[in-house]
Amino acid sequence: MEIQDIKQNLFLTQVLENYSLQPNKNNMLRCPFHEDKTASLQINPTQNKYKCHACDKKGDVIQFVQDYEKLTKHEALKKCTAMIGTIQPIQKATPTEAKETLISSKERTAFIEKIFASFKNASSRSQPAKDYLQQRNLDLKKIEVGYNGGQFHHGQRKEDSLIQNCLAYGLLIDNNRKGNTGEIVYTVFGKYGIVFPLKNQDNQIVSLYFRNTLDKENAKHFYLKNRQGLYPNYPNPATKILILTEAIIDCASLLQIDEINENYSLLACYGTNGLNEEILKAIKNLDQLEEIIFFFDGDKAGKEAGKKYSEVLRTLQQTIKISQVETPEYEDVNSLIIGHEKEILIHLIDQRKEIIERNEAISSFCSASSLSLGSIEEKTVLKPTEDKPKPLNLENTVDFLKQNNLLQKLNILIEKSGIIGEENSRLLLFIIASSYKTKQPLHAIVQGSSGSGKTHLISKIADLMPQEDVLRFTRITESSLYNWGEYDLVNKLLIIEDLDGLKEEAMFAMRELISNQRLSSSVSVKDKKGNIKSVKKEVKGVFSSLSATTKGDLYEDNMSRSFLLAVDESQDQTDKIINYQNKRIAGEINEKEQEKAKIQLQQIMRILQNEEVQNPFATQIQLPENVHKKRRLNEMFQSIIKQITILNQFQRTSNNGKIQTEIQDVENAVEILFESIILKIDELDGSLRQFFEKLKKKFKTDDFTRFEAMETTGFKKTQLQHYINQLVQLEYIKQFGHGNKGFKYKISYFDDIQSVRKKLKEHFTKQIQNLKPNTNGNQTNTKRTLEMS
Incomplete structure (x- = not known):
């Protein structure tokens, strides 16, 4: 028998049992090769190898036999060959005999561990597996996972004993059909699924769970027949706090977080009806258990499952x-x-709430729900409940994100959601809002006159984000920001409908959260004995924000930390809005299509991941010299480029774990930010600039009165007088005459903002054109990606 044949048919776990050596549940045992007081020999059943951490003895199953019995290599090979015949005879059988034969649990365990080892190797080599795991934010280095590409029984691996075992355990299904070559064609169970191991009390893999990577509606979850074992393993007997998740993929997600993995034991249920007998028995044996935490889905079925199972668990503990x-x-x-x-996951666990025990008897509950501790319904394929919302269609969303001219497509979708006009501003606000999940979120202040629609605009943008991540405020009191929980504002989008209503203390707190991403305060509390003591309270502020104001000039410090946008108050924009309002009232607007666009944009935000970005052009493009607060604006400008790259993450290449910015991302950022940069240069804020341009167009050399200005601009008395006073103070217009007869005004300074705009455009265009020949040697111009409707 060849050495490879011995390794494939003789398992180290069997050899250990033959020598009466029993590893513990962690696959550790006292090393037989030196005097060992504590278990230092590690067994790896999947690789069929061992290693001692004390004496450094290591090797495969043949080496173990050679070392244990002190044999030569040739003698060890003969001994192993004999063991295969006595310990575990492998008998060839027909498919019918394989199905009818009861195979020992030890043989099953050895085979399942071996087959999972091949799945595990496939996960690191298969691009579809790596893509799916990346979409699910699952890290191959932190969790034990495999991939079933359906090829494990082909090629050199194909042998009769493998086929028979696969048929016996359900990995292959014989459909009594032959292919063109005359060979039997088998159906592969769980094909194209990522694979998770289910383990017994001895930490051995005894069954497998397959999660379909194609995300088919009614065929997602597959378990081998005669399912047994728990995921990720049996809890440590010393467990004090146990977290139960609704699904295996949820449990795997938590396993990746060190803070959770180190402080809690984790156990996966098999759906909302999957708290089975094996799980209950494992929990019953936890003598030191103090608390069970249900971390189920946020739908109705998930919430109710925690309540109903609490009754069952109280009968055990x-x-x-x-x-x-x-x-x-x-x-x-x-x-x-x-x-x-x-x-956010750590925060949610910290904020968990105790389930209040109901008065109904457990027997009544079990009767009503047809639940018994010894028999809980299990299905091979778990279908979504009727109450569960339609899951996120990852495949369609990824396809959308892979489109060319993605920003243009997003802008069209934003318009379909019901935001009319404001093409450039709405896209910039969407990009800023989408940064709320990043480590350096962005902020925007939308400025406009009263009734211009600024609050409506930021509110509509907020509707496009996942609503569980949005916090909306009409006002913020002086100390309220200090009273949030430490992580309550992490990865949130804050909407402040009226920045003018915030008092100075609240504005200061907001500035600190934006600049330093935290608020620290010393507060007095009473300890358990009633003594007053001072403690440090901290609120983390890793959030994005959109604010609205009529008085942008009053918030200099906030404006320097935020992007400033002006609402379009032109007659053309007014006509667009009125036309839309009339169509909506007339029933000509398809509100279902609007809702569909909103949901699609929310799905996009849920699937996008917070990737690290490398911008090779960062040192090669400069802001103009006359820009206001250049240092801070440069950082914000680079942040917009980064966020545009993140939105394009499914089209960008990766280098050392960082997605690479392309020249199109820089070009898009300049195009989108152009108006905001103009406002940073301009001495006048957005609304005041629009007001002044109307006066310049109408009264080039003529005097005008307040009433004539009102008729020309459409502003009412209070707002108009405020703007006129500002322009007089800045010496853009001159006031003369007497108050009792009515003042007159004349434009005294004709600044050429259009010339400034032209020079700024040329400034950026020249830099971008110089960069384009350096990208992949392509000398052709990149087509403009922001063709707004």
Whole structure:
């Protein structure tokens, strides 16, 4: 028998049992090769190898036999060959015999561990597997996962014993059909699925769970027949706090977070009806258990499952605390780790609430729900419940994000959601809002006169983000920002409808959160004995914000930290809005299509990941010299380029784990930011500039009165007088005459803002054109990607 044949048919776990050596549940045992007081020999069943961490003995199953019995290599090979015949005879059988033969649990375990090892190797080599795991934000280095490409029984691996075992355990299904070559064609169970191992109390893989990577509606979850074992393993007997998740992929998501993995034990249920007998028995044996936490989905079925199972668990552990994490609606653990930083999961667990025990008897509950501790319904394929919302269609969303001219497509979708006009501003606001999940979120102040629609605009943009991540405020009191929980404002989008209503203390707190991303305060609290002591309270402010104001000039410090946008108050924009309003009232607007566009944009935000970005052009493009607060604006400008690259992450290449900015991203950023940069240069804010341009166009050399200005601009008395006073103070217009007869005004300074705009445009165009020949040697001009409707 060849050495390779011995390794394939003789397992180290069997050899250890033959020598009466029993590893513990962590696959550790006292090393037989030196005097060992504590278990230092590590067994790796999947690789069929061992290693001692003390004496450094290591090798495969043949080497173990050679070392244990002190044999020569040739003698060890003969001994192993004999063991194959006595320990575990491998008998060839027909497919019918394989199905009818009861194979020992040890043989099953050895085979399942071996087959999972091949799946595990495939996961690191298969691009579809790596793509799916990346979409799910699952890290191959942190979790044990495989991939079933359906090829494990082909090629050199194809042998009769393998086929028979696969048929016996359900990995292959014989459909009594032959192919063109005359060979039997088998159906592969769980094909194109990522694979998770289910383990027994001895930490051995005894079954497998397959999660379809194609995301088919009614065929997502597959378990081998005669399912057994738990994921990720049996809890440590010393467990004090146990987290139960609704699904295996949710449990895997939590396993990646060190802070959670180190402080809690984790166990996956098999759906909302999947708290089975094996899980219950494992929990019952946890003598030191103090608390069970349900971290189920945020839908109705997930919320109710925690409540109903709390009744069952109290019959097993009378004194333990049972809590439930308040998962946001339409979210589960995996979607949260896709769309947010890990801190949000830690925060949700910290904010869990205890489930209040109901008065109904457990027997009544079991009767009503047809539930018994010894028999809980299990299905090979778990279908979504009727109450569960339609899951995120990852495949369609990714296809959308792979389109060329993505920003243009997003802008069209934004318009379909009901935001009329404001083509450039709405796209910039969407990009800024979408940064709320990043480590350096962006901020914007939208400035306009009263009734110009500024609050409506930021509110509509907020509607396009996942609503569980949006916080809307009409006003913020002086100290309220200091009173939030430490992570309550992390990865959130804040909407401040009226910045003018914030008092100075609230404005200061807001500036600190934007600049330093935290607020620290010393507060007095009472300890358990009633003594007053001072403690440090911290609020982390990793959020994005959109604010509206009529008085942009009053918020110099805030404006320097935020992008400034002006509402379009032109007659053309007014006509667009009125036309839309009339169509909506007449029933000519398809509101279902608007809602569909909103949901699609929310799905896009949920699937986008917070990627690291490398911008090779960062040192090669400069802002103009006369820009206001150049240092801060340059950082904001680079941040917009970064965020545009993140939006294009499914089209960008990766280098050392960072997605690479392309010249189109820089060009798009300049185009989108152009008006905001103009406002940074201009001495007049957005609304005042629009007001002054109307006066310049109408009264080039003529005097005018306040009433004539009102008729020309359309502004009412209070707002108009405020603007006139500002222009007089800045010496753009001159006031003369007497108050009792009515003042007259004349334009005294004709600044040429159009010339400034032209020079700025040329400034950026020249730099970008110089960069284009350096990208892949392409001398042709890049087509403009922002063709607004």
